[in-house]
Amino acid sequence: MKMSHRSLPDKTIERLSQYRRNLLICLSQGKHHIFSHEIALIHHITPVQVRRDLMLIGYSGTLRKGYDVKELIDLIGLILDTEEGLKVAIVGIGNLGRSLIGYFSGKRSKLNIVAGFDNNPDKIGKIYAGVHCYSSxxxxxxxxxxxxxxxxxxxxxxxxxxxxxxxxxxGIKGILNFSPKPLNVPPHVYLEEIDMITSLEKVAYYVKKQL
Amino acid sequence: MKMSHRSLPDKTIERLSQYRRNLLICLSQGKHHIFSHEIALIHHITPVQVRRDLMLIGYSGTLRKGYDVKELIDLIGLILDTEEGLKVAIVGIGNLGRSLIGYFSGKRSKLNIVAGFDNNPDKIGKIYAGVHCYSSxxxxxxxxxxxxxxxxxxxxxxxxxxxxxxxxxxGIKGILNFSPKPLNVPPHVYLEEIDMITSLEKVAYYVKKQL
DNA sequence: ATAACATTGTGAAATACTTAACATCAAAAA
DNA sequence: TTTTTGATGTTAAGTATTTCACAATGTTAT
Structure with missing residues (x-):
């Protein structure tokens, strides 16, 4: 189990996060070993892709028994998580903000939403699913x-x-942006954008194409 | 302006949607021509990428004057939209559902949310930002x-x-899925997944790496 | 008129990511 | 004990996407 993943592909990172979530479910169902083709089936990808991802993080399974679910979860944790965890703030406690708080509250222990911010005086001082809302x-x-x-x-x-x-x-180090306007941040701040409008228009494009 | 885009790259489709949104803003500000490097700057990509995308959709600009904003918006519309528009339903009128209804209501005339569905009896029969909520x-x-x-x-x-x-x-033709569980749909149904948990974990990974 | 310039359009190279092909090997079967 | 089987790990090929490099050319300056 060598630690030689200097720089994992972006897509591999995404899949590791997804693998872990479903591996946790497997574990809770008492499944202790899993084959690459089983993981692949869950995620609608090929078994080779799974094996490649695991190879990249330096994990080896057991021939004919597959991968140890618990070990794999731990190793993915080692890659994705920091030991002490990271604190997250959410700016904008509208419907979307509250929905995200709901998603994350209590789930991932290594990423905790510890503060919310909003301009609306009605919201300031309130607590949403355990998250205190402060003035912006x-x-x-x-x-x-x-x-x-x-x-x-x-x-x-x-x-x-x-x-x-x-x-x-x-001094924020990473931003997850849901607003549809591309943001300008310096290179030392990692920016991930989720553009829901584009995603829907993309669906529409492929639906149109197939008609 | 030839129509030979049998199959545009996935990423190009995404960018076209984004270009259009910002071109509409340009137009509303009275800007009628735009250079590839101006578009590039807005979206934090290279001018070559912009030109390549426009080349792929068969659009030609004017040397030294750039691209005609109005024409480009119309051409992107020709590619992304259907003439009559497509109808959209939203299943689950929780915080996230209502937030999406808010985002889309009235904005894009070619994609209209025409129905919402939920199990909660309190929500059934109500109207959210113009969208009627029906029983599932x-x-x-x-x-x-x-x-x-x-x-x-x-x-x-x-x-x-x-x-x-x-x-x-x-008989749905395309699905935009926000639930973090990978869905199983037949190949004739286009599926786009937005995984907000993975996106956040990805931000965390890159923040960790940079520390 | 001519030269310098700035911008487009695009073939070719580079990079990023996925898939095919297959060597390897432990377990199960014969 | 030997053979067959069914899995992993990995090199190499294939695909998708981005970027480089530069020809083409209209516009502006001289």
Whole structure:
């Protein structure tokens, strides 16, 4: 089990996260070993792809018995997680923000949403599924104080740019942006964008093509 | 302006959708021509990539004046949209569902959310930002009746599989799935998955790497 | 008129990612 | 004990996507 994964492909990272989630389910069902073709089936990919991913992270299964579920989960954790975990803030406590808080609360112990921010005075001071909502004005202060390193932006498009700028100034290291406006961040801040409108238009394109 | 784009790269489709959104903003600001490097700057990609995409859709700009914004928007529309538009249903009117309804309502005239479905009796019969919420039991009936071709799944993970199955049976052609469980659909149904947990874990991975 | 320039369009190279092909080997079967 | 089987691990080939390099050419400056 060598640790020689200097730089894993982007797509492999995504799949590792997905593998882990389903491996945890397998484990909870009492399944302790799994074959590459079983993992592949769950994720609708080829067994070779699974084996390649595991090869890249330096994991070896047992011939004819497959992979040890528990070991694999732990190894993926070693790659994706930090030991102490990372703190996450969510900016914009609208429907989307609250939905995300719901998704994450309690689930992944290594990524905790520890603060929410919003401008709406009705929301400030309230607690949503365990997450305290603060005034946006206190963003910088609390991010520094709590050592929050990741932010999720779920504010309306027009506010996203200014929010991002303030997050960067506060020392945020990674941003997950749901606003459909491309953001401008310095290269030392990792930016991941989820563009739901584009995703839907893409579905529409392929539906059209098939008609 | 030839129409020889038998099969555009997946990534090009995504970018076209994004280009269009920002071109519409340019147009509304009175900008009628745009250079490849200007488009590139907005989207944080290279000018060559922009030119390549436009080449692939068979659009030619004017040397030294760049691209005609209006023409380009129209051409992208010709590729991404159907003339009559497509109808969209949203299954699961929780926080995420309502947030998506908010995003799309009124914005894109060619993709209209025309129905929502939920099991919660409190929600059935209500109207959310113009979208009527029906009982999930009427899903099949209404999809057929209204000729809905696209569905967005925003139900909890455990219900997603059965929802997908029923959507396929009802004749849905494309699905945008927000549940973190990989779905199983026949090959004639286009499936796009947005995995918010994976996206966040990916951000965490790159943040960790940079530390 | 001519030269310098800035921009487009594109073949070819480079990079990133996936899949095929197969050597290897432990377990099960004969 | 030997053969067959069915899995892994990996090199090499294939595909998809991005970038390089540069020819072509209209516009502006001289």
């Amino acid at each position: 004005e206190r963003m910088q202060e609390i991010i520094v104080e709590e050592e929050i390193s990741i932010a999720i932006i779920t504010v309306p498009a027009d506010n996203a740019a200014i929010v991002a700028e303030r997050l960067v100034m506060a | 039991e009427r899903m099949q009936e209404i999809i057929v009746e209204e000729e809905i071709s696209i569905a967005i799944i925003t139900v909890p993970a455990d219900n997603a599989a059965i929802v997908a199955e029923r959507l396929v049976m009802a």
